[in-house]
Amino acid sequence: MKKTMMGNYAASWGAQLARVQVIAAYPITPQTLIVEKLSDIVADGELDAKFIKVESEHSAMAACIGASATGARAYTATSAQGLALMHEMLHWAALARLPIVMTNVNRAMAPGWSIWADQNDSLSQRDTGWMQIYASSAQEILDSTLIGYKVSEKVLLPTLISFDAFFLSHTMEVVDMPEIELIDKYLPPYKPEYKMDVNDPRSFGALTDEQYYYEFRYKMQKAMDEAVDVIKEDGKEYEKITGRAYSLIHPYRCEDADMILVTSGTIAETTNVAVDELRAEGKKVGNLRIRVIRPYPKKEILEVVKGVKKLAVIDRNISPGYSGIFSQELKSALYNEVDIPVRSYIAGLGGRDVKIEDIKDMANDTLKNDAPNDLIWKGVKI
Amino acid sequence: MVIKFQNNDKPVRITGAKDMPPMPAALGSMRQNKTGSWRNVRPVIDYDKCIKCFICWKFCPEPAIKIVDELPVIDYDYCKGCLMCAEECPKDAIGFEKEGK
Numbered sequence: 001m002k003k004t005m006m007g008n009y010a011a012s013w014g015a016q017l018a019r020v021q022v023i024a025a026y027p028i029t030p031q032t033l034i035v036e037k038l039s040d041i042v043a044d045g046e047l048d049a050k051f052i053k054v055e056s057e058h059s060a061m062a063a064c065i066g067a068s069a070t071g072a073r074a075y076t077a078t079s080a081q082g083l084a085l086m087h088e089m090l091h092w093a094a095l096a097r098l099p100i101v102m103t104n105v106n107r108a109m110a111p112g113w114s115i116w117a118d119q120n121d122s123l124s125q126r127d128t129g130w131m132q133i134y135a136s137s138a139q140e141i142l143d144s145t146l147i148g149y150k151v152s153e154k155v156l157l158p159t160l161i162s163f164d165a166f167f168l169s170h171t172m173e174v175v176d177m178p179e180i181e182l183i184d185k186y187l188p189p190y191k192p193e194y195k196m197d198v199n200d201p202r203s204f205g206a207l208t209d210e211q212y213y214y215e216f217r218y219k220m221q222k223a224m225d226e227a228v229d230v231i232k233e234d235g236k237e238y239e240k241i242t243g244r245a246y247s248l249i250h251p252y253r254c255e256d257a258d259m260i261l262v263t264s265g266t267i268a269e270t271t272n273v274a275v276d277e278l279r280a281e282g283k284k285v286g287n288l289r290i291r292v293i294r295p296y297p298k299k300e301i302l303e304v305v306k307g308v309k310k311l312a313v314i315d316r317n318i319s320p321g322y323s324g325i326f327s328q329e330l331k332s333a334l335y336n337e338v339d340i341p342v343r344s345y346i347a348g349l350g351g352r353d354v355k356i357e358d359i360k361d362m363a364n365d366t367l368k369n370d371a372p373n374d375l376i377w378k379g380v381k382i
Numbered sequence: 383m384v385i386k387f388q389n390n391d392k393p394v395r396i397t398g399a400k401d402m403p404p405m406p407a408a409l410g411s412m413r414q415n416k417t418g419s420w421r422n423v424r425p426v427i428d429y430d431k432c433i434k435c436f437i438c439w440k441f442c443p444e445p446a447i448k449i450v451d452e453l454p455v456i457d458y459d460y461c462k463g464c465l466m467c468a469e470e471c472p473k474d475a476i477g478f479e480k481e482g483k
Contacts, residue, residue, distance in 0.1 A: 156404050
């Protein structure tokens with residue numbers, strides 16, 4: 001069934017279709033609508049779930065951890081400062097290997113107080129052990145929630161689905177809602193091998209000395225490695241029932257490209273349009289959207305970019321004191337493998353619009369310049 | 383090292399990651415680490431004074447007070463001797479003695 005909806009509601013209905021059993025959340029702009037809608041859905045009896053109102057995001061994640069440990073399918077959503085407040089619990093969820101799915105609306109970290117799009121909130125959580133997805137459409141938000149639970153419950157790692165504030169959270173798009181019967185088949189109830197059960201008590205997260213801790217980290221890495229294939233397989237299975245394909249990377253017109261722009265989030269959608277216009281001008285340009293940054297799809301990226309002459313990364317985030325984070329990740333993937341100059345652009349921080357012309361400027365700048373460059377501030381007012 | 387994950391499980395010899403569960407769960411560490419050995423003072427329930435209100439059972443943070451045959455019973459394998467039970471008992475039915483006699 002097709003419906004017109006905001007990106008935020010695509011997240012709510014994704015959680016409903018996934019039949020989540022526990023929702024614990026604290027409101028924060030621009031995420032509020034997601035949990036407000038879910039609260040309505042639960043209150044109206046349209047979803048058999050417990051909605052826990054908590055006093056902070058730290059508690060929201062703590063409640064999800066408890067719920068997930070008992071074998072319930074747990075969900076929460078947040079943004080920026082809220083995600084930062086969860087930080088300790090994010091490590092806990094991942095190392096306890098709990099398949100929680102969380103939506104994060106990418107919002108700039110304060111101060112200056114900002115509610116607008118910026119990826120620094122979620123990328124600051126890169127090393128917590130969560131799988132990280134960057135969605136570029138409302139449809140993908142809904143679909144990723146469903147695929148997210150399936151993948152998470154197989155590899156026992158939590159999934160964070162992020163998307164840009166307002167550009168996606170508050171804009172309307174047509175979204176195809178899959179039939180619940182199809183989803184019930186795709187995503188059966190979660191049946192964990194290890195769970196908290198009063199009739200079969202076990203200690204969870206207990207003292208783990210140096211004899212074991214190292215091995216748990218090793219097992220987490222193995223699970224991340226496995227997740228690369230699981231994300232592909234479960235994406236393909238989802239395509240069979242809905243016709244929509246998802247993988248870790250989404251290349252657009254990259255096959256014969258001389259130069260590829262590497263993007264994520266909503267900037268990737270705008271870049272597709274820019275690529276069409278550049279192609280019409282005779283420039284052989286492609287767009288490689290990175291959908292999943294953890295696990296990092298190194299092999300898949302190299303496969304796409306190995307033949308190109310130049311690469312340009314557009315980052316709506318920055319690691320202060322170095323450069324854009326997607327750019328660092330890409331360069332570390334290329335090192336020892338291929339020798340391609342990379343030009344790295346920062347753009348759109350704090351929700352500044354990145355227009356088609358801006359992307360064409362960056363593409364033309366890369367086509368003109370052969371020298372790699374770590375940090376180019378596109379459109380900064382000096 | 384050989385451990386039993388659960389009472390009913392077969393003992394497992396752990397030589398590496400392949401023998402371990404995915405998360406730090408069910409390692410049986412609480413079965414090995416009897417934290418009652420940390421205790422300096424031992425709470426003792428005077429059952430003549432006990433009115434079976436179970437406030438001690440409710441307040442014990444471990445929880446090391448169990449209900450056996452409708453009476454509160456302290457599990458000295460895990461009681462750390464914090465004496466919260468003695469503090470909360472409305473009938474002063476829980477006294478204590480120094481550990482290590």
